Amino acid sequence: xxxxxxxxxxxxxxxxxxxxxxxxxxxxxxxxxxxxxxxxxxxxxxxxxxxxxxxxxxxxxxxxxxxxxxxxxxxxxxxxxxxxxxxxxxxxxxxxxxxxxxxxxxxxxxxxxxxxxxxxxxxxxxxxxxxxxxxxxxxxxxxxxxxxxxxxxxxxxxxxxxxxxxxxxxxxxxxxxxxxxxxxxxxxxxxxxxxxxxxxxxxxxxxxxxxxxxxxxxxxxxxxxxxxxxxxxxxxxxxxxxxxxxxxxxxxxxxxxxxxxxxxxxxxxxxxxxxxxxxxxxxxxxxxxxxxxxxxxxxxxxxxxxxxxxxxxxxxxxxxxxxxxxxxx
Amino acid sequence: xxxxxxxxxxxxxxxxxxxxxxxxxxxxxxxxxxxxxxxxxxxxxxxxxxxxxxxxxxxxxxxxxxxxxxxxxxxxxxxxxxxxxxxxxxxxxxxxxxxxxxxxxxxxxxxxxxxxxxxxxxxxxxxxxxxxxxxxxxxxxxxxxxxxxxxxxxxxxxxxxxxxxxxxxxxxxxxxxxxxxxxxxxxxxxxxxxxxxxxxxxxxxxxxxxxxxxxxxxxxxxxxxxxxxxxxxxxxxxxxxxxxxxxxxxxxxxxxxxxxxxxxxxxxxxxxxxxxxxxxxxxxxxxxxxxxxxxxxxxxxxxxxxxxxxxxxxxxxxxxxxxxxxxxxxxxxxxxxxxxxxxxxxxxxxxxxxxxxxxxxxxxxxxxxxxxxxxxxxxxxxxxxxxxxxxxxxxxxxxxxxxxxxxxxxxxxxxxxxxxxxxxxxxxxxxxxxxxxxxxxxxxxxxxxxxxxxxxxxxxxxxxxxxxxxxxxxxxxxxxxxxxxxxxxxxxxxxxx
Numbered sequence: 001x002x003x004x005x006x007x008x009x010x011x012x013x014x015x016x017x018x019x020x021x022x023x024x025x026x027x028x029x030x031x032x033x034x035x036x037x038x039x040x041x042x043x044x045x046x047x048x049x050x051x052x053x054x055x056x057x058x059x060x061x062x063x064x065x066x067x068x069x070x071x072x073x074x075x076x077x078x079x080x081x082x083x084x085x086x087x088x089x090x091x092x093x094x095x096x097x098x099x100x101x102x103x104x105x106x107x108x109x110x111x112x113x114x115x116x117x118x119x120x121x122x123x124x125x126x127x128x129x130x131x132x133x134x135x136x137x138x139x140x141x142x143x144x145x146x147x148x149x150x151x152x153x154x155x156x157x158x159x160x161x162x163x164x165x166x167x168x169x170x171x172x173x174x175x176x177x178x179x180x181x182x183x184x185x186x187x188x189x190x191x192x193x194x195x196x197x198x199x200x201x202x203x204x205x206x207x208x209x210x211x212x213x214x215x216x217x218x219x220x221x222x223x224x225x226x227x228x229x230x231x232x233x234x235x236x237x238x239x240x241x242x243x244x245x246x247x248x249x250x251x252x253x254x255x256x257x258x259x260x261x262x263x264x265x266x267x268x269x270x271x272x273x274x275x276x277x278x279x280x281x282x283x284x285x286x287x288x289x290x291x292x293x294x295x296x297x298x299x300x301x302x303x304x305x306x307x308x309x310x311x312x313x314x315x316x317x318x319x320x321x322x323x324x325x326x327x328x329x
Numbered sequence: 330x331x332x333x334x335x336x337x338x339x340x341x342x343x344x345x346x347x348x349x350x351x352x353x354x355x356x357x358x359x360x361x362x363x364x365x366x367x368x369x370x371x372x373x374x375x376x377x378x379x380x381x382x383x384x385x386x387x388x389x390x391x392x393x394x395x396x397x398x399x400x401x402x403x404x405x406x407x408x409x410x411x412x413x414x415x416x417x418x419x420x421x422x423x424x425x426x427x428x429x430x431x432x433x434x435x436x437x438x439x440x441x442x443x444x445x446x447x448x449x450x451x452x453x454x455x456x457x458x459x460x461x462x463x464x465x466x467x468x469x470x471x472x473x474x475x476x477x478x479x480x481x482x483x484x485x486x487x488x489x490x491x492x493x494x495x496x497x498x499x500x501x502x503x504x505x506x507x508x509x510x511x512x513x514x515x516x517x518x519x520x521x522x523x524x525x526x527x528x529x530x531x532x533x534x535x536x537x538x539x540x541x542x543x544x545x546x547x548x549x550x551x552x553x554x555x556x557x558x559x560x561x562x563x564x565x566x567x568x569x570x571x572x573x574x575x576x577x578x579x580x581x582x583x584x585x586x587x588x589x590x591x592x593x594x595x596x597x598x599x600x601x602x603x604x605x606x607x608x609x610x611x612x613x614x615x616x617x618x619x620x621x622x623x624x625x626x627x628x629x630x631x632x633x634x635x636x637x638x639x640x641x642x643x644x645x646x647x648x649x650x651x652x653x654x655x656x657x658x659x660x661x662x663x664x665x666x667x668x669x670x671x672x673x674x675x676x677x678x679x680x681x682x683x684x685x686x687x688x689x690x691x692x693x694x695x696x697x698x699x700x701x702x703x704x705x706x707x708x709x710x711x712x713x714x715x716x717x718x719x720x721x722x723x724x725x726x727x728x729x730x731x732x733x734x735x736x737x738x739x740x741x742x743x744x745x746x747x748x749x750x751x752x753x754x755x756x757x758x759x760x761x762x763x764x765x766x767x768x769x770x771x772x773x774x775x776x777x778x779x780x781x782x783x784x785x786x787x788x789x790x791x792x793x794x795x796x797x798x799x800x801x802x803x804x805x806x807x808x809x810x811x812x813x814x815x816x817x818x819x820x821x822x823x824x825x826x
Contacts, residue, residue, distance in 0.1 A: 197688050198680030205677060208666040215626070215664055216730070217650035217681040276668045 168244015
């Protein structure tokens with residue numbers, strides 16, 4: 001009898017593992033709901049329409065930058081320049097607002113595209129390690145931004161363009177954040193793009209086995225190039241949404257988003273070795289991270305404790321994935 | 330009984346890899362483990378070496394129940410295995426590799442001598458030594474621990490004949506010293522010559538134990554294939570349906586003129602549409618360079634490749650595929666996306682052009698993929714990740730990819746290496762059908778009897794040159810072997826007659 005019981009438990013555990021493998025986002029939604037429940041217990045009456053709207057508003061920049069990071073990590077790369085791009089895009093938009101909102105936004109997005117192109121050229125053509133390449137461009141961008149800020153200082157303090165402020169903190173019908181709608185649109189495009197387009201297939205394929213991709217006649221470098229350009233673009237969009245929400249641009253605006261952008265993707269079940277995962281997971285990962293810091297704030301936890309718990313939970317969730325979604329064959 | 334297993338079973342999720350593995354090996358015996366791909370051989374070996382733990386069943390050593398929670402525990406109990414893939418770390422020297430596994434020089438030296446490896450420089454990096462040498466070093470390392478049961482899992486699949494013989498010599502010595510050897514091999518003649526008894530697995534269960542002295546090859550094959558499939562056991566010639574082929578208009582599909590690259594020296598030949606042209610060569614005679622150039626993976630140093638009469642320069646496999654030349658590489662691991670589904674693996678070349686980067690037409694894609702899967706009879710029970718398929722099914726996926734995508738000329742580099750007889754027959758059959766429908770097939774094979782089964786004619790390469798051309802009728806194993814060893818054209822023809 002005892003062996004049978006063990007067998008049953010093994011079966012259930014195996015079924016749970018399969019669930020985690022095949023539908024990582026469902027399990028993550030469970031974790032997310034659990035955290036929300038914790039907040040509800042700790043501070044009754046907090047959870048409501050306004051809280052949900054604000055949490056999503058707060059999570060939107062992270063969610064959008066994680067979209068780019070997901071694409072890059074699926075190709076077995078990483079982009080450490082996302083935070084610098086967010087800051088640069090936000091600062092450029094704010095400092096150029098005197099010349100018109102549209103021009104400011106276009107220039108800000110162009111910053112993202114150009115940095116993405118540089119990263120892509122370095123990684124895809126010159127075969128520089130993604131970590132080194134993007135770390136380097138990140139530093140170059142930060143330095144250049146400092147020089148730029150001195151150049152434009154005579155114009156007066158940067159002002160966030162109205163359209164950016166509307167996208168970052170405006171609400172439709174009184175309660176739906178505009179940034180949530182933008183994030184939702186990006187999510188739909190990225191998820192469908194990864195599942196249902198040839199390019200999406202190739203993003204996974206390049207991350208899984210570059211040799212197989214080459215032998216199948218695919219120009220892998222082009223796939224990498226486009227992926228890094230997209231990541232730069234999404235980072236710039238995330239920077240605009242962030243500066244629109246905060247309504248003040250400074251030179252370290254996006255810094256705190258670098259590690260969460262990677263953490264959201266890893267928690268979301270995308271392998272850092274590439275080829276496996278998806279954006280649905282990263283999206284929930286970004287929400288989990290946001291709810292987590294909201295929980296710490298509500299509990300009035302001291303900063304060091306916050307950091308310790310935040311780090312520990314990220315490691316724990318990632319470890320669960322390595323055990324379950326790893327090589328079982 | 331030295332080693333015995335009873336009712337071992339192992340499943341990965343919903344996929345049952347082994348349902349009832351029974352094996353009994355006596356002391357002083359060479360015991361073969363046979364079965365089609367996916368029959369459960371590899372799983373049984375992994376259980377014996379502690380790589381994975383069973384869901385049920387017992388392992389008995391000297392009649393006592395043992396458990397192997399880790400590979401180290403199995404080694405300590407006296408079970409050592411050598412695999413088809415080399416287990417040495419490429420970026421360490423051999424000495425460092427030995428230190429890694431705790432093998433002392435005193436323990437390994439006699440085995441280096443036994444395997445004629447005294448001249449190998451052990452301070453070289455593993456990656457700088459030829460693969461066959463690494464296989465033997467792997468074996469020597471296993472022998473150094475003096476295992477009571479030595480498990481050889483497809484070790485000879487990639488070894489040339491003379492090196493295989495050294496492995497067999499060691500196995501026989503092991504037997505004469507009262508120890509045991511478990512051999513996994515798809516080469517029937519090898520098993521017949523070497524082993525005493527064979528345990529046959531089918532669909533995850535032990536279906537019989539045969540005495541190799543007294544039983545025939547047919548008995549083993551029909552056990553392996555099962556009652557319903559026994560009738561398709563193919564004798565020579567029934568695969569090659571040469572009647573049909575003659576109807577195809579014979580035009581050159583690919584002409585190679587004066588090709589030089591790597592060790593290729595001035596290779597010229599013509600591949601006709603509607604034929605399967607075999608390439609035979611010992612290890613490293615330039616066949617790999619030839620396939621690299623034809624598939625666009627490398628630019629030749631000199632010479633030209635004409636496709637349908639037009640000279641082509643391939644700068645990337647993309648160009649070769651565009652010209653209709655597609656490659657099935659020797660190593661499945663090179664061609665497959667391990668974590669992706671069967672569908673995505675087969676459909677990969679369909680998105681290799683920029684204009685196919687947009688939305689995928691799932692309906693037509695699924696139809697094309699399904700028809701390729703059906704044609705090759707791929708077992709898709711574990712289709713969500715290709716790495717969960719058996720080796721034979723993985724190989725079929727690499728071929729199905731091109732059936733679904735379409736091509737003019739199929740370049741197959743040793744497609745039947747290390748796969749079972751039923752899968753081999755299916756692959757030969759598909760190759761013949763492709764030729765019959767007007768495609769051209771270039772087939773390199775390390776198993777010479779395959780030439781007469783699947784090819785219309787054969788080219789023999791030696792030292793980077795084509796040294797002989799034989800019709801299927803003349804391409805007996807003896808004639809091919811002579812030519813492949815560089816014995817002159819005349820001698821080869823003589824041997825054939």
